[in-house]
Every structure is written in structure tokens, then in C-alpha cells.
Amino acid sequence: MNIFFKVLIVFFIVAFTSFTFDCIYDELSFSTFYDLLEEVLFAIVIISFSYVFGKHIRGVFLNISYVFYCLFSYLESVYYYLFKTHLSPSAIFVALDSNSEESGEFLSFYLDNIILAFTVVFFIVCVILYFRLIKIKSLIGYNKSFRTKYRYIGLAGFLIVMCFLKFSELIIYNLPYLIVKSTVDYNFENSKLGSQNINKFGDFKNVQRTINTNEKEIYVVIIGESTSRSHLGLYNYYRNTTPNLDRIKNDLLIYKDVISPHAYTVGSLTKILTLGNYEEPEKVFSGSIIQLLNSAGFSTYWISNQRPIGPYESMVTKISLAAKSSEFLTTDLAKLSKVLDGSLIDEFAEVLQNQDDRKVIFVHLMGTHHNYDNRYPDSFNVFKEEPKSNFKSIESRIKINHYDNAVLYNDFVISSLIKTLKKYNSCSFALYFSDHGEEMYDDINLAGHNEDIYSKKMFEVPFFIWQSKKYNELKELDYNCNRKYMLDDLFHSLADLTGVNADEVDLKRSIFNDSFKLRKRIIKERIDFDAYYE
Numbered sequence: 001m002n003i004f005f006k007v008l009i010v011f012f013i014v015a016f017t018s019f020t021f022d023c024i025y026d027e028l029s030f031s032t033f034y035d036l037l038e039e040v041l042f043a044i045v046i047i048s049f050s051y052v053f054g055k056h057i058r059g060v061f062l063n064i065s066y067v068f069y070c071l072f073s074y075l076e077s078v079y080y081y082l083f084k085t086h087l088s089p090s091a092i093f094v095a096l097d098s099n100s101e102e103s104g105e106f107l108s109f110y111l112d113n114i115i116l117a118f119t120v121v122f123f124i125v126c127v128i129l130y131f132r133l134i135k136i137k138s139l140i141g142y143n144k145s146f147r148t149k150y151r152y153i154g155l156a157g158f159l160i161v162m163c164f165l166k167f168s169e170l171i172i173y174n175l176p177y178l179i180v181k182s183t184v185d186y187n188f189e190n191s192k193l194g195s196q197n198i199n200k201f202g203d204f205k206n207v208q209r210t211i212n213t214n215e216k217e218i219y220v221v222i223i224g225e226s227t228s229r230s231h232l233g234l235y236n237y238y239r240n241t242t243p244n245l246d247r248i249k250n251d252l253l254i255y256k257d258v259i260s261p262h263a264y265t266v267g268s269l270t271k272i273l274t275l276g277n278y279e280e281p282e283k284v285f286s287g288s289i290i291q292l293l294n295s296a297g298f299s300t301y302w303i304s305n306q307r308p309i310g311p312y313e314s315m316v317t318k319i320s321l322a323a324k325s326s327e328f329l330t331t332d333l334a335k336l337s338k339v340l341d342g343s344l345i346d347e348f349a350e351v352l353q354n355q356d357d358r359k360v361i362f363v364h365l366m367g368t369h370h371n372y373d374n375r376y377p378d379s380f381n382v383f384k385e386e387p388k389s390n391f392k393s394i395e396s397r398i399k400i401n402h403y404d405n406a407v408l409y410n411d412f413v414i415s416s417l418i419k420t421l422k423k424y425n426s427c428s429f430a431l432y433f434s435d436h437g438e439e440m441y442d443d444i445n446l447a448g449h450n451e452d453i454y455s456k457k458m459f460e461v462p463f464f465i466w467q468s469k470k471y472n473e474l475k476e477l478d479y480n481c482n483r484k485y486m487l488d489d490l491f492h493s494l495a496d497l498t499g500v501n502a503d504e505v506d507l508k509r510s511i512f513n514d515s516f517k518l519r520k521r522i523i524k525e526r527i528d529f530d531a532y533y534e
Helices: 002-024 030-050 055-083 089-096 100-110 113-137 148-167 175-197 243-247 265-272 281-285 289-295 315-320 343-352 394-422 469-474 487-497 529-533
Strands: 217-224 252-259 299-304 325-328 358-364 427-434 460-467
Touching: 002 030, 002 055, 002 113, 030 055, 030 148, 055 113, 055 175, 089 175, 089 265, 175 281, 175 315, 217 394, 243 394, 265 281, 265 315, 265 487, 289 299, 289 487, 299 343, 315 358, 343 358, 343 394, 394 427, 427 469, 427 487, 460 469, 460 487
Parallel strands: 217 358, 217 427, 299 325, 299 358
Antiparallel strands: 252 460, 427 460
């Protein structure tokens, strides 16, 4: 047992180093102590389980376990330093749905001197302790420590502590557990969504059109990225970040109180584009709006400036592959990080020339996703002065200005798409929304989005629609700019807009319909958005 405690002390020092870093840069909290307790208990789990093996295998097992233990402890500390919260399944989902380029952008966006200094110190501590561990392992003998009874004791200790972690719910702080669970869940959901590539029509019942017209129908859904409505001039932001949209403001129906169901893309769009919602999240596998439109006789197109990742691995990509045609501008440009959304305008114009009587075009923007300075050309580098912010720093000034310039370019792209659509004089609309918002030093001292932090701006999104004269004459929308709405009901709103009905369509969930019924807007499975922020 003497060797057991010596090994445990090595693991404890690693955990305590991370704990100390967390305490220096944030106030003490119960969750920080719980995380330290979980790391110590997990070290006991590792060491206890090592007694199951013989001397040589035990040494290798402890070496490998120690390296991963250090890595996990480091990642948890850096994440906690950046976001003042512990890693969660949603954060791991984002990582699983990202590629190396996106991960590199994330690191460069948040990397600072404090993280670099901690990395160096932590690495030195871990290396010193590693050599200490090797010295301790050399004391392991054959006759005493590894008799059968010690193996049973080790296995019993492993099971007892694992059960305690599980039933005390401290397991939620365990990163290896979260990674395994999230990976299993992600792969399960990903594989189920993959069937939409084969079954392009879904299993909808009694699909029919409620719109009758001889006019050519062209409907456009523009999906933004990381764009908070609070930074749009269209929503009374103090900077003129939407000059082009402001010029056509009278032609737009602008909704002022729309939120996203999640603060990360994969969580939000898998609900936004499918039947899934917070009441029945499993319905993301029951059919997408693209499949429904296909069933109703539309030609569907997906044009994206988002990386497909693989290109057939992302959950959002798998939903999009139900379209008649899918085009990803960055598929062959994986090593580049500055493909601008303006490239979508020409692709969009080409699709408009296709001779389809009825079509729906989904345009997926890179929008204002970080790194913000990669989202606009030099000619849009307009905002350079000190911005208004609740958190003044050189970093906040730089990032807010980059973000507002990205919003300015986003305005150019959206208005150009609408302008191009107008030329066709068809029965048409263009709907724009963002998958989620972005915190920009408004409510908390942070730029970015992370659902675990509960920043209001991360959920608040722009939502507006332009309609052609012919569409306006054909269908009158029930417009109330102050309707409280969450985008996990967009499936029903898009079905209403395009005049498609089916047993699965519920017009009480359509923001454009006079049958609309207000529902609670629940985020994070249990948080009532309106009650929480009021």
C-alpha cells in the first residue's frame, strides 16, 4: 500500500497544479472543489485497476494512464480558464463536429500569454513527476504486491470508487467519461442522420400543396453563422453595420424576439432543419424540411461556405445531402481559411438559372464565425475606433471591430442574394436567420459562443424575410414583429411559407400563421429563457 500512496501523490500533484491555476484566475466555487475531488478519485480508479495486471503490464498501464491523465487535467483547466465553466457534452459535440482547421482557428482565437505560461509550467511539472513515477515503479516487486488477493482488492477498489463517482454524480466532471459518452452519442446520431442521403423524401404522410399558382416559385433560406442581432444596425445597433438592408427595410418583415435552441451549430441546426425540438429531441431523426420539400415536388439545393468535414461526416452535412444538389465551396480548399461568403453569390446566380418550376435554395454562410477578421475583405475594414463595450481592453476593442466589420460584409452578402433573386420577378421569398448568436463583451467578458455560460446574446438571433410582389399577392403572412419564437419550430414555419402541408406539419408552431401559439422557450433542456433573463 505504501507504493499505492506514493503513486497517488504523483497524480494528486498534477490535479492540484490544475486546481491552483483555476483558483488563481477565478474565484473559488464548489464546482472547482468537486472537480478536484473527482480527479483524485479518478486517480484512485486508475491505480486500483493497475493491480489487476502483472508487474510489466502494470508499468506500461500506469505510464499511458499518467500521460492521458495529465492531458485531460490540462484541457479541463484551460477550458475553465477561458469560459469559467467545466467541459460539457455540448462542448465535446462541437469538437467532434469540427475539423483540424476549425480547431486551429479556435485555438488561435483564444490563445493568450497566460495559457502559454501555464502550458510551460504544467509541462515541466508533469515531466518531473513522470520521472518520479518511474522511480516508484522500480520498487514494484513480484511476490508481495501482485499476489491474487491484491488483484481482487484492486478490482474491488476500482468498482467501489467508480460506483461512487456515478451515484454521487461527480462523474459529470470526469473528462474521459464525457468524451466516451459524447462520442458514442455523436456517432449514433450521425449514423441515423446519414440515412437522409438515401431516403430523400422521408416518411411524411398526406403531403400536399396549399398554394396554387402558375408562376415560377423560387424560395431562398439564408442560414447565417454566429450572428447576434444586437450588432445589426437593422436592430438599432449604434453602428451602421447593415447599410444595404436598411435601404430595403420597408420591404422586410423583421422579427425582434427570435432565439436559437442552442448556442452551437450542430445542436441548433439539427433541430432547426428537422422535426426535432426541446420537447421531442429524438424527432431530429423523423424527417427534415428538405425531405418534406422534395416530397412536395420542389427541386432543393444546398449551397454552403461551411466545411462539410470529410465531406460526409458532419451531422448538418448529412441533413443537407437530402437535397437534389449539394455544393460545398470549401470541399477542395481544406487548407485555406479565408473563403469569403461573397463566393456564394455567383453560385447562387447559377442555381437560379436552372429551369425548375419550383425550387428551394438553402444558402449556408460562414457569416461572422471567428476568426472574425477572416470573414471580410480589406475593403470592409471600416470600424477601427474605440467601440462601446461593458468590458474595456485592447482585446475587446480589436475583436469587436473585427466582428462589426464581419457583420458589415454579411449585410453585403445577404442584400446581394436578395438583389439577385429580385431580378427573376417570380413568386419568391428570402428568409434569413442565424444558427445562433455571439457574445461580444456585452453581458460577460468574452467573445464567442459557449452554451454552458448562458449568455443571452448567444441565443438571440436576427430573423427577417423579404417577399416578392407576386408572393405577397398569393399568400398573406400573419406578421407580429414582437412574437416570441424559438427556431426549433422552423420546420413548421418553412412548410407554411412554401405552402406544404402534411400530417407532421403543425401550423400552431409557425410564426407566420394566425394559428400560432406561444410556447415556452426552453434552452439547455430545462432553462426557461424568458423567465431566466427577465
